[in-house]
Amino acid sequence: MNIKDSVALVTGGNRGIGEAFVRAFLEAGARRVYVGTRQVGNAQHLVDAAPDRVVAVALDVANPEQVEAAARRCNDVSILVNNAGQFSMRRLIDSPDMSGARAEMEINYFGPLAMCRAFAPVLARHGESAIANVLSAAGIVAVPGMGGYSPSKFAARAMCTCVRAELAAQNTSVTALIVGSVDTRMASHVEGFKESPATIAAAALKGIERGAHEIDTDFMAVEVRANLARDPKAQEMQMRRSLTGERVTTGRR
Numbered sequence: 001m002n003i004k005d006s007v008a009l010v011t012g013g014n015r016g017i018g019e020a021f022v023r024a025f026l027e028a029g030a031r032r033v034y035v036g037t038r039q040v041g042n043a044q045h046l047v048d049a050a051p052d053r054v055v056a057v058a059l060d061v062a063n064p065e066q067v068e069a070a071a072r073r074c075n076d077v078s079i080l081v082n083n084a085g086q087f088s089m090r091r092l093i094d095s096p097d098m099s100g101a102r103a104e105m106e107i108n109y110f111g112p113l114a115m116c117r118a119f120a121p122v123l124a125r126h127g128e129s130a131i132a133n134v135l136s137a138a139g140i141v142a143v144p145g146m147g148g149y150s151p152s153k154f155a156a157r158a159m160c161t162c163v164r165a166e167l168a169a170q171n172t173s174v175t176a177l178i179v180g181s182v183d184t185r186m187a188s189h190v191e192g193f194k195e196s197p198a199t200i201a202a203a204a205l206k207g208i209e210r211g212a213h214e215i216d217t218d219f220m221a222v223e224v225r226a227n228l229a230r231d232p233k234a235q236e237m238q239m240r241r242s243l244t245g246e247r248v249t250t251g252r253r
């Protein structure tokens with residue numbers, strides 16, 4: 001999959017990892033980058049950076065009408081990046097209600113699924129096309145301190161496998177991006193080493209280019225997968241420490 005001359009759409013592209021994706025696509029020579037954003041004004045700095053190539057699109061992935069409208073408007077997309085995500089920082093049992101868990105499922109699972117469904121016919125117009133879904137190390141090992149978030153990323157990871165199979169005939173690759181700890185607003189409460197959003201986007205673009213099924217984008221993702229393979233029970237016990245707010249991997253400092 002060539003990034004150069006591609007047309008990309010990045011959900012939640014106005015800040016954090018999404019913004020890094022937008023900048024990486026521009027750097028790599030994408031012909032156009034649609035920035036999906038809940039508030040169009042929040043992407044103005046990216047439009048200003050490349051007015052001839054960046055288009056801000058109102059897009060709440062949990063809003064079916066906006067998802068459909070985006071697919072009609074952005075009908076030349078060849079690479080879809082499902083990046084938008086929510087982390088409610090709630091537990092499954094010890095929360096007053098299930099609103100956090102429901103919102104995380106809505107935004108982290110049903111949102112990307114709705115995007116894949118709406119954009120599948122758009123992607124099919126190209127000889128080759130790609131979907132990349134921004135997942136999490138919390139989607140390969142459950143983190144109790146991320147009670148609703150972790151299951152939503154597991155679900156999204158399984159969705160990647162199913163959608164990959166369904167879209168193989170139209171030559172749309174589906175890449176699952178396993179992301180560790182990154183220096184964005186979502187992880188502002190996290191102490192210790194955090195990767196830069198630009199590093200994640202750079203690794204992701206390489207994965208998209210070679211049509212990888214799943215890649216670990218950073219050191220923590222690699223470490224979590226290695227620990228899981230080495231000793232699953234020890235890894236689960238280590239993740240329990242997240243309930244008391246302790247750091248859950250050794251990681252880099």
Ligand SMILES: NC(=O)c1ccc[n+]([C@@H]2O[C@H](COP(=O)([O-])OP(=O)(O)OC[C@H]3O[C@@H](n4cnc5c(N)ncnc54)[C@H](OP(=O)(O)O)[C@@H]3O)[C@@H](O)[C@H]2O)c1
Nearest residue numbers: 012016017038060061084085136179181182184185186187
């Ligand atoms: N940071 C980490 O350590 C980390 C680790 C693993 C995975 N991830 C994943 O990386 C992705 C990006 O997160 P981030 O770290 O860049 O967090 P972030 O800085 O908090 O950015 C989240 C982005 O998602 C958007 N968003 C939230 N709900 C949305 C919705 N319903 N519709 C459309 N956009 C929505 C936000 O829009 P607004 O600006 O309008 O709020 C924002 O642009 C997420 O999928 C997250 O789960 C992050």
